[in-house]
Amino acid sequence: xxxxxxxxxxxxxxxxxxxxxxxxxxxxxxxxxxxxxxxxxxxxxxxxxxxxxxxxxxxxxxxxxxxxxxxxxxxxxxxxxxxxxxxxxxxxxxxxxxxxxxxxxxxxxxxxxxxxxxxxxxxxxxxxxxxxxxxxxxxxxxxxxxxxxxxxxxxxxxxxxxxxxxxxxxxxxxxxxxxxxxxxxxxxx
Amino acid sequence: xxxxxxxxxxxxxxxxxxxxxxxxxxxxxxxxxxxxxxxxxxxxxxxxxxxxxxxxxxxxxxxxxxxxxxxxxxxxxxxxxxxxxxxxxxxxxxxxxxxxxxxxxxxxxxxxxxxxxxxxxxxxxxxxxxxxxxxxxxxxxxxxxxxxxxxxxxxxxxxxxxxxxxxxxxxxxxxxxxxxxxxxxxxxxxxxxxxxxxxxxxxxxxxxxxxxxxxxxxxxxxxxxxxxxxxxxxxxxxxxxxxxxxxxxxxxxxxxxxxxxxxxxxxxxxxxxxxxxxxxxxxxxxxxxxxxxxxxxxxxxxxxxxxxxxxxxxxxxxxxxxxxxxxxxxxxxxxxxxxxxxxxxxxxxxxxxxxxxxxxxxxxxxxxxxxxxxxxxxxxxxxxxxxxxxxxxxxxxxxxxxxxxxxxxxxxxxxxxxxxxxxxxxxxx
Numbered sequence: 203x204x205x206x207x208x209x210x211x212x213x214x215x216x217x218x219x220x221x222x223x224x225x226x227x228x229x230x231x232x233x234x235x236x237x238x239x240x241x242x243x244x245x246x247x248x249x250x251x252x253x254x255x256x257x258x259x260x261x262x263x264x265x266x267x268x269x270x271x272x273x274x275x276x277x278x279x280x281x282x283x284x285x286x287x288x289x290x291x292x293x294x295x296x297x298x299x300x301x302x303x304x305x306x307x308x309x310x311x312x313x314x315x316x317x318x319x320x321x322x323x324x325x326x327x328x329x330x331x332x333x334x335x336x337x338x339x340x341x342x343x344x345x346x347x348x349x350x351x352x353x354x355x356x357x358x359x360x361x362x363x364x365x366x367x368x369x370x371x372x373x374x375x376x377x378x379x380x381x382x383x384x385x386x387x388x389x390x391x
Numbered sequence: 392x393x394x395x396x397x398x399x400x401x402x403x404x405x406x407x408x409x410x411x412x413x414x415x416x417x418x419x420x421x422x423x424x425x426x427x428x429x430x431x432x433x434x435x436x437x438x439x440x441x442x443x444x445x446x447x448x449x450x451x452x453x454x455x456x457x458x459x460x461x462x463x464x465x466x467x468x469x470x471x472x473x474x475x476x477x478x479x480x481x482x483x484x485x486x487x488x489x490x491x492x493x494x495x496x497x498x499x500x501x502x503x504x505x506x507x508x509x510x511x512x513x514x515x516x517x518x519x520x521x522x523x524x525x526x527x528x529x530x531x532x533x534x535x536x537x538x539x540x541x542x543x544x545x546x547x548x549x550x551x552x553x554x555x556x557x558x559x560x561x562x563x564x565x566x567x568x569x570x571x572x573x574x575x576x577x578x579x580x581x582x583x584x585x586x587x588x589x590x591x592x593x594x595x596x597x598x599x600x601x602x603x604x605x606x607x608x609x610x611x612x613x614x615x616x617x618x619x620x621x622x623x624x625x626x627x628x629x630x631x632x633x634x635x636x637x638x639x640x641x642x643x644x645x646x647x648x649x650x651x652x653x654x655x656x657x658x659x660x661x662x663x664x665x666x667x668x669x670x671x672x673x674x675x676x677x678x679x680x681x682x683x684x685x686x687x688x689x690x691x692x693x694x695x696x697x698x699x700x701x702x703x704x705x706x707x708x709x710x711x712x713x714x715x716x717x718x719x720x721x722x723x724x725x726x727x728x729x730x731x732x733x734x735x736x737x738x739x740x741x742x743x744x745x746x747x748x749x750x751x752x753x754x755x756x757x758x759x760x761x762x763x764x765x766x767x768x769x770x771x772x773x774x775x776x777x778x779x780x781x782x783x784x785x786x787x788x789x790x791x792x793x794x795x796x797x798x799x800x801x802x803x804x805x806x807x808x809x810x811x812x813x814x815x816x817x818x819x820x
Contacts, residue, residue, distance in 0.1 A: 215533065
């Protein structure tokens with residue numbers, strides 16, 4: 203009797219732990235889905251390279267062309283948040299509308315991190331947060347090669363990432379080379 | 392070992408070394424011990440199995456099966472987690488015992504990690520490795536007490552260390568110290584203290600006696616930011632703390648190989664002092680900013696903790712004033728803050744300090760007839776001389792003579808002690 207009396211509370215706490223363990227990944231999914239369904243899609247020109255993560259697998263690291271902005275404010279420091287309001291250029295790619303240190307009052311912006319400020323060039327350099335695209339382990343390196351090849355064949359950079367943006371968060375949906383999803387493109391090559 | 396001893400019993404009885412009654416009592420004792428051991432083996436295999444399966448699942452899913460739909464991948468992300476949770480829940484409800492607790496705990500630990508990793512993979516969620524590992528550990532923390540699983544405690548300590556290192560020792564300057572590490576470590580303390588009180592002789596306790604101080608030694612550097620010079624002082628104080636903890640009755644009563652605090656504290660102190668015995672190291676920038684830094688604050692706390700343990704030892708009359716390992720951290724702290732301006736004097740003093748530690752260790756070894764301690768003392772002095780070998784402008788002849796004399800010292804001290812031990816055995820006989 204005494205034993206069961208102790209088991210029940212332990213089990214109830216365990217159930218709470220179970221719920222927390224389920225809640226965290228579920229919340230991650232929910233947050234991402236919300237941005238995809240309600241956010242605005244932007245195409246960011248990019249260049250992939252191939253590292254890997256011990257737990258999550260192989261990914262391509264995306265070097266975005268959009269990585270700096272002119273600024274006369276010299277107080278930017280490493281790791282500080284920078285808010286990038288976005289717009290679309292004539293070819294349909296994402297471009298910077300303006301940067302700020304505070305949250306803009308519209309929803310089409312991304313929260314990024316400052317890398318450094320160059321007083322000489324009067325530019326602030328930053329990293330976009332959605333820079334990891336997970337791929338099948340056999341395709342990640344091929345993707346990097348495919349990008350370099352496609353680069354040689356045509357004049358302009360034709361690799362871009364499709365990103366949904368909503369209130370500071372960006373969800374990386376897919377990466378394209380010549381308008382073909384990169385996984386399919388690699389298979390064709 | 393045990394069975395060999397039992398085999399010997401009839402011979403001992405026959406030769407009237409022990410009585411039949413004593414023999415049967417010895418047999419009964421070992422039989423009662425034996426019923427426990429196959430269970431232990433099962434537990435070890437259960438944990439190893441879960442560990443391998445858990446890691447295997449992470450790797451298989453990390454392959455990224457892009458033929459699967461996103462929904463199927465998401466289901467696969469949750470599947471191991473749910474299986475692990477059901478197994479652990481069943482174990483708790485049915486009170487399945489240690490083996491089940493350890494095995495399901497280990498499996499669930501890895502299932503939690505794999506589910507978060509996989510969701511990040513499916514949705515391309517970037518993020519710091521340290522944040523990911525921290526989330527993972529925090530979600531599994533309660534299992535330590537719910538399942539009373541030592542395997543989970545070990546994983547918890549190892550992964551907490553990994554978290555602190557990946558946050559604090561990065562290529563980029565860390566913006567914050569891994570403060571969570573302290574919380575994570577404090578969380579296992581009640582479990583550890585309970586085990587120390589209940590079963591101080593168990594293997595698990597001796598594993599923790601090594602794992603905990605090692606984890607702190609590895610992690611301490613991750614808390615330093617700009618004022619790296621305080622790191623030297625922090626480590627000397629930390630090793631002093633460990634040495635004094637190792638001298639607490641509960642640890643000092645144990646065998647040396649089970650007392651990680653004492654061994655790490657002693658060896659760590661010697662290594663740190665040897666580093667500081669080079670004159671070039673004492674080239675610090677001495678700014679007032681240092682006294683308001685995080686590192687200085689942490690040094691103060693560490694010093695306070697070491698002093699508290701030392702005073703406790705003193706109040707219980709366990710402090711041997713002849714043994715400078717106890718309080719060398721105090722001498723070094725005084726020296727450190729004075730040595731900032733008198734580099735050379737500090738260097739000489741540290742050299743004398745190491746020499747003193749070596750000599751007193753040799754004396755302790757000789758008094759206790761302990762060859763291990765004796766040679767450890769000789770090793771300290773040898774290390775000091777090797778360091779000076781590379782350091783000073785002494786002539787080759789003098790250095791050569793120094794080495795030869797220490798080498799002879801090794802032979803002589805060991806020989807003299809061996810003789811004394813033999814004569815002591817003779818007089819006892």
